[in-house]
Amino acid sequence: MKSVTNLLMAGLSVILFSCEKSEPEKLNAAPVAKAEADTNGKARLASTWETVIDQSTFANYTAFEAAWNYLYPWGSDHNGSARMYGSSTDHNHIYLQDSVLTIKATRITWDEGSSPHDPWLPIHYHSGAIHAKTNVVINDQFPDWEVKCDFQVPTVKGSWPAFWLTAVNSWPPESDIMEFKGNSVNWQNTFRTPSDVSTQQTTVSGAGSWHNYRAWITKTSPTNVDIHYYIDGVWKAKHSANFVDKPMYIIINLQMEGSSGSPGPTADTYLKARNIYIGRTRAF
Numbered sequence: 580m581k582s583v584t585n586l587l588m589a590g591l592s593v594i595l596f597s598c599e600k601s602e603p604e605k606l607n608a609a610p611v612a613k614a615e616a617d618t619n620g621k622a623r624l625a626s627t628w629e630t631v632i633d634q635s636t637f638a639n640y641t642a643f644e645a646a647w648n649y650l651y652p653w654g655s656d657h658n659g660s661a662r663m664y665g666s667s668t669d670h671n672h673i674y675l676q677d678s679v680l681t682i683k684a685t686r687i688t689w690d691e692g693s694s695p696h697d698p699w700l701p702i703h704y705h706s707g708a709i710h711a712k713t714n715v716v717i718n719d720q721f722p723d724w725e726v727k728c729d730f731q732v733p734t735v736k737g738s739w740p741a742f743w744l745t746a747v748n749s750w751p752p753e754s755d756i757m758e759f760k761g762n763s764v765n766w767q768n769t770f771r772t773p774s775d776v777s778t779q780q781t782t783v784s785g786a787g788s789w790h791n792y793r794a795w796i797t798k799t800s801p802t803n804v805d806i807h808y809y810i811d812g813v814w815k816a817k818h819s820a821n822f823v824d825k826p827m828y829i830i831i832n833l834q835m836e837g838s839s840g841s842p843g844p845t846a847d848t849y850l851k852a853r854n855i856y857i858g859r860t861r862a863f
Contacts, residue, residue, distance in 0.1 A: 626722060626860035631713050632829075634854050637678045640667070647709045649673065652747070652828050656694040659739055659837035661706035672707035680855075682707040682833040684738070684848040700837060706848075708832030711857065715744055716826045717796055717804050723860040726756060726829060727793035727809075731851040732786050736761040737843020739834040740850040742792055744827040752822045754806055757792035761839035765792070767808040769818035779808055779816035791854070798823060829857065 636646040649665035656662055661684055665673035672683050684706035691702040715724050732740045742757035751770040758766040763786045767779040783790055793809040804822045808815045833850040836843045 626862045630858050632857040637680050651708050652710050658696050659834035660700040661704035661835040662702045663708040664705050665707045680852040682850045684833050684835050686845050704835040706833045711829035714826040717798050718824050721859045722798040724796045725858045727856050729789045729791050729854040732759050733848045734763050734786050735844050736840045737836045738848050739839035742831050747826040752825050756794045769820050771820045777818040
């Protein structure tokens with residue numbers, strides 16, 4: 580009886596060990612297809628993976644302008660001291676070369692008023708922002724999303740580059756995938772309310788070189804999602820939030836001063852992006 584018990588225990592250990600993979604291992608790559616149980620125990624419909632935006636949108640201005648809009652979704656100003664510029668005829672602050680998107684911030688020397696957004700900073704820079712024409716919406720039809728891009732970021736005091744998702748209708752929700760505030764620390768934030776915020780801070784060595792910043796968002800209940808944050812393929816954090824059926828813009832911008840400190844640089848400041856990828860599962 581003892582030998583039989585030992586064999587059974589050994590077999591059970593093997594089964595348990597094979598099932599208990601760490602969360603980062605499970606989430607190291609986006610799924611091709613999946614079927615899950617919902618909260619009522621019913622099987623969720625299988626989903627197929629589809630690409631929404633990829634690197635081809637940085638190849639030329641025609642492809643770029645088919646997938647992206649210039650400025651913030653709400654206009655040219657936000658919560659820093661940079662006013663955003665860019666259009667189909669103005670590529671002074673947003674331009675493409677060799678499938679790399681570059682955003683340039685330039686210090687101005689004249690009075691251009693203040694931003695109409697809190698904290699109403701005086702405009703000290705001209706810079707650039709873009710937002711995707713497709714919004715991220717996690718729901719039964721699109722239960723999983725992957726949003727990632729390679730960036731070379733400035734880390735000088737007063738530079739505030741970001742790659743983020745924010746609310747279309749009312750703020751929050753917000754998910755910050757890449758955000759630097761005048762140094763080498765990347766902030767990955769999830770805003771559920773203005774005061775209910777989860778934050779992962781990671782010091783990125785050589786942030787001015789290419790690094791990949793990624794979020795994988797998956798529906799976990801009728802109201803909630805899990806957001807998994809990565810840098811260079813390394814899992815950093817999981818944040819849970821009630822973001823189901825709440826559309827979010829996808830934004831890349833180079834803001835200045837504000838949370839990144841002041842005074843900002845007098846020399847031109849650059850944010851570079853490549854290998855953009857946005858994908859999702861579609862239930863069928």
